[in-house]
Amino acid sequence: xxxxxxxxxxxxxxxxxxxxxxxxxxxxxxxxxxxxxxxxxxxxxxxxxxxxxxxxxxxxxxxxxxxxxxxxxxxxxxxxxxxxxxxxxxxxxxxxxxxxxxxxxxxxxxxxxxxxxxxxxxxxxxxxxxxxxxxxxxxxxxxxxxxxxxxxxxxxxxxxxxxxxxxxxxxxxxx
Numbered sequence: 001x002x003x004x005x006x007x008x009x010x011x012x013x014x015x016x017x018x019x020x021x022x023x024x025x026x027x028x029x030x031x032x033x034x035x036x037x038x039x040x041x042x043x044x045x046x047x048x049x050x051x052x053x054x055x056x057x058x059x060x061x062x063x064x065x066x067x068x069x070x071x072x073x074x075x076x077x078x079x080x081x082x083x084x085x086x087x088x089x090x091x092x093x094x095x096x097x098x099x100x101x102x103x104x105x106x107x108x109x110x111x112x113x114x115x116x117x118x119x120x121x122x123x124x125x126x127x128x129x130x131x132x133x134x135x136x137x138x139x140x141x142x143x144x145x146x147x148x149x150x151x152x153x154x155x156x157x158x159x160x161x162x163x164x165x166x167x168x169x170x171x172x173x174x175x
Contacts, residue, residue, distance in 0.1 A: 027140040028118055032091070034125070034133025036099030041069030041078065042140060046117045054113055059086030062113045071095040083108055083116065090125055091135060103127050108137065 032039040043064065054060035061084035068077050071093075078095035082088075085107050093101040103125030109116040122136045 028120065029136075029138050029140050031136045031138075032093065032101070032133060034101065034103065035127070035130040036101045036133070037072040037097065039069060039071050039078070039093050039095060039098060039101070041067050041081070043067070043081075043118070045139075046111075046115070049113070049116070052113045055088075056086070059088060060084065060113050061088045061092075062116060063092075069095070072097040085109075085113070090123075091133075100127075100130060101133070103133050103135075108135070 026045045027042050028045050030039070030041050030043065047064070049062035050065045052060065052062045061082045063080050063082035065080055066077050067081050068075075070076075071078065074097055076096050078093055078098075080092070080094045082092040084090055084092070084104075089102045089104055090106060090108055091101065091103050095101075105126050106123055108123060109118050111117045118137055120137045120139065122134060125133045125135055127133065
């Protein structure tokens with residue numbers, strides 16, 4: 001077997017392994033509008049929380065630190081964003097320029113506090129003192145191709161390169 005064929009087969013094997021790797025969790029867009037202001041930020045659909053506070057079974061919260069987003073129309077970073085279950089707030093956002101944002105009901109995720117999976121849709125969140133807020137969680141349409149698409153692209157470039165190299169050798173042998 002020639003060196004070129006071995007190199008091509010090795011490349012195909014590596015790309016096949018890359019194609020079998022799972023894609024990352026999808027990104028979700030969180031859009032909040034309520035009496036305390038507006039917020040827009042993104043998180044993974046099945047994230048690993050920065051912290052978990054579990055006080056009693058079925059009552060706890062998880063959260064994220066330093067989440068970039070748009071808060072009351074200004075780009076900024078929320079120091080914390082919490083999601084809860086049971087008697088704890090469903091959503092709590094602490095960000096500059098954003099007022100009190102502690103809202104309850106409904107629970108916005110499935111799974112455990114350590115391994116949550118966010119639900120998608122539009123949710124009415126309650127605050128008995130300020131009034132209700134609305135949170136819409138929707139998928140972000142990403143422009144990043146799946147691994148199989150990358151493999152096909154790389155194979156195509158490899159085949160074009162091999163064909164060009166073969167033609168150059170053929171042309172040199174004739175001359």
